[in-house]
Amino acid sequence: KRRRGKTNRRNYLLYGAECWPTKRRHVQQLSVAEMQMLRWFCGHTRRDRVRNEVIRDRVGVAPIEERLTQHRLRWFGHVQRRPPEAPVRNGILELVDNVKRGRGRPKLMWDESVKRDLKDWNISKEIALDRSAWRLAINVPEP
Numbered sequence: 002k003r004r005r006g007k008t009n010r011r012n013y014l015l016y017g018a019e020c021w022p023t024k025r026r027h028v029q030q031l032s033v034a035e036m037q038m039l040r041w042f043c044g045h046t047r048r049d050r051v052r053n054e055v056i057r058d059r060v061g062v063a064p065i066e067e068r069l070t071q072h073r074l075r076w077f078g079h080v081q082r083r084p085p086e087a088p089v090r091n092g093i094l095e096l097v098d099n100v101k102r103g104r105g106r107p108k109l110m111w112d113e114s115v116k117r118d119l120k121d122w123n124i125s126k127e128i129a130l131d132r133s134a135w136r137l138a139i140n141v142p143e144p
Contacts, residue, residue: 019076
């Protein structure tokens with residue numbers, strides 16, 4: 002019963018997260034919202050001055066940033082295993098070179114955030130073709 006409540010709240014926060022090109026600001030907002038929920042779940046307030054790590058250990062959840070990355074990489078593996086002619090593969094992984102982008106800093110794109118995740122986790126994208134190995138590589142264990 003306790004497990005179900007914990008995962009439902011996290012699912013609300015991470016709905017559709019596999020498609021977001023997340024910036025640091027987004028991750029910070031998600032972690033703040035998650036910690037508010039976990040504190041409420043434990044019956045603590047910010048005035049109690051209980052550290053986030055203590056609350057995470059008590060409830061038994063991994064940081065939401067790692068789960069967000071796991072969701073994105075899981076979707077990436079799914080897309081990689083699709084045939085090359087699949088519409089999802091053409092729309093996400095095949096970029097058109099002749100598109101003129103606007104002035105200023107370019108917007109963060111989904112594939113750039115996936116490349117960053119693969120580099121941070123030290124995973125090769127060729128592993129995605131083997132589903133069981135990919136699931137082991139991107140697994141985030143709950144404490």
